[in-house]
Amino acid sequence: MAEETGSAGKAGSAGKAASAAKAPSAKKAAPAKKSASARKVAQAGKSVSGRKVTPAEKAVAADGSVPVKKAAPARKVAVAPPGKESRTALVRRARRINRELAEVYPYAHPELDFENPFQLLVATVLSAQTTDLRVNQTTPGLFGRYPTPEDLAVANPEEVEEILRPCGFFRAKTRSVIGLSKALVEDFGGEVPGRLEDLVKLPGVGRKTAFVVLGNAFGRPGITVDTHFQRLVRRWRWTEETDPDKIEAAVGALFPKSDWTDLSHHVIWHGRRICHARKPACGACPIAPLCPAYGEGETDPEKAKKLLKYEKGGLPGQRLNPPQAYLDAGGRPAPPLGAA
Structure with a gap:
């Protein structure tokens, strides 16, 4: 019995040894099973060990295969446009x-030649679509005959048109200068206002003309x-x-x-x-x-x-x-x- 027991003990020991000897090969096959879990963890950005996964590890397909890596496209460098x-x-x-x-x-x-805000205002209106030189050749005759807003407000349009003919668009410009003269007399006592919001209400006067008058007749900054x-x-x-x-x-x-x-x-x-x-x-x-x-x-x-x-x-x-x-x-x- 003792011998049988000893033999059994030896056999058990041999079985354990055999199992221990087979264990390493079993562990070698384990990675195939772990790879699935590793892939899941890798999708979260980390490996099973906690380290960050590489782009290649993230590229592992669901069936465990690794796709062939394609050539990376040429890197596009943002080039600033000229002058930026x-x-x-x-x-x-x-x-x-x-x-x-x-x-x-x-x-x-x-x-533009002028002696007062009124002359500058009228000359600037007349300068549209023509040269300053042409306006300067025209305004002496205009202001010589109609020196004030009161004079120009009651002028005969046909006579004014004849004076302004060299400036081009003389009919429209005649309506503008007579109209703004009337507005100056009726709304501002014959004086050119020194505020942008008032100037742009006058016939033929936009922001450009207003800033010319404000900057050069009143010393108030403006961009023309x-x-x-x-x-x-x-x-x-x-x-x-x-x-x-x-x-x-x-x-x-x-x-x-x-x-x-x-x-x-x-x-x-x-x-x-x-x-x-x-x-x-x-x-x-x-x-x-x-x-x-x-x-x-x-x-x-x-x-x-x-x-x-x-x-x-x-x-x-x-x-x-x-x-x-x-x-x-x-x-x-x-x-x-x-x-x-």
């Missing part, structure tokens, strides 16, 4: 352009968004707006209010003399290094100089070469030719 800049950079560039233009046109001013101003601020990428009121707001936000009136003069003067609509004189432009549209016009300096225009104090369309057009013999900024 931060708000701070835009403000700095815009203000530097204005400073540069202030040195080139230190005498910039309204190119005429065709030159609209063209240049978009060319310089100060704004992409096309509506005059939105342009006014966008550009006004780049400058202190005290700069608005002079800024308008600088931009308009530059648009008339150098930065033309169809063929800007890029090669003769003093702010070329700051202009994102450089190259739209003539870049050859000698050819560009021939494109320059100069109105005030000279013949219409007279072409002069900078810096001689803007500096005196001592190299200092000179007033326009013919100016007092």
Whole structure:
């Protein structure tokens, strides 16, 4: 019995040893079973051990197979469009352009001749769709005959039309200047009001005309968004707006209010003399290094100089070469030719 017991004990020990010997192979097969749970945990972003799973582990299919890894597509790099800049950079560039233009046109001013707010108001209305030079040739005869709002309010329309004929659209302009004169007499005692909300109520007077009068007759800052101003601020990428009121707001936000009136003069003067609509004189432009549209016009300096225009104090369309057009013999900024 003892021998049988011993034999049984030995057999039991041998069985345990055999089981122990088989255990490692059983453990090797285990990963196939664990992979399913591992995949579930991996979907949550971690492995069974708690570490983060790799993209390859996340790609394991439901049946345990690993798909063939495809070539990664070319990485797309976001490229900033030309001229895109931060708000701070835009403000700095815009203000530097204005400073540069202030040195080139230190005498910039309204190119309409006037002696009082009424004359400036009427002249500005007449300047639509024509040149300031043409208006300046017309207004002496108009104001010589109708010097006050009271006089123009009761004028014979046919006589006024004949005077204004050289300005173009003379019938519509006659209605406007007679109408605004009547409104000044009836609503403002014959005086030009100094408030924007009052000025824009007058016949033929919009925000552009109102700001010309406010800035140059009353010293109240305003931005004059005429065709030159609209063209240049978009060319310089100060704004992409096309509506005059939105342009006014966008550009006004780049400058202190005290700069608005002079800024308008600088931009308009530059648009008339150098930065033309169809063929800007890029090669003769003093702010070329700051202009994102450089190259739209003539870049050859000698050819560009021939494109320059100069109105005030000279013949219409007279072409002069900078810096001689803007500096005196001592190299200092000179007033326009013919100016007092």
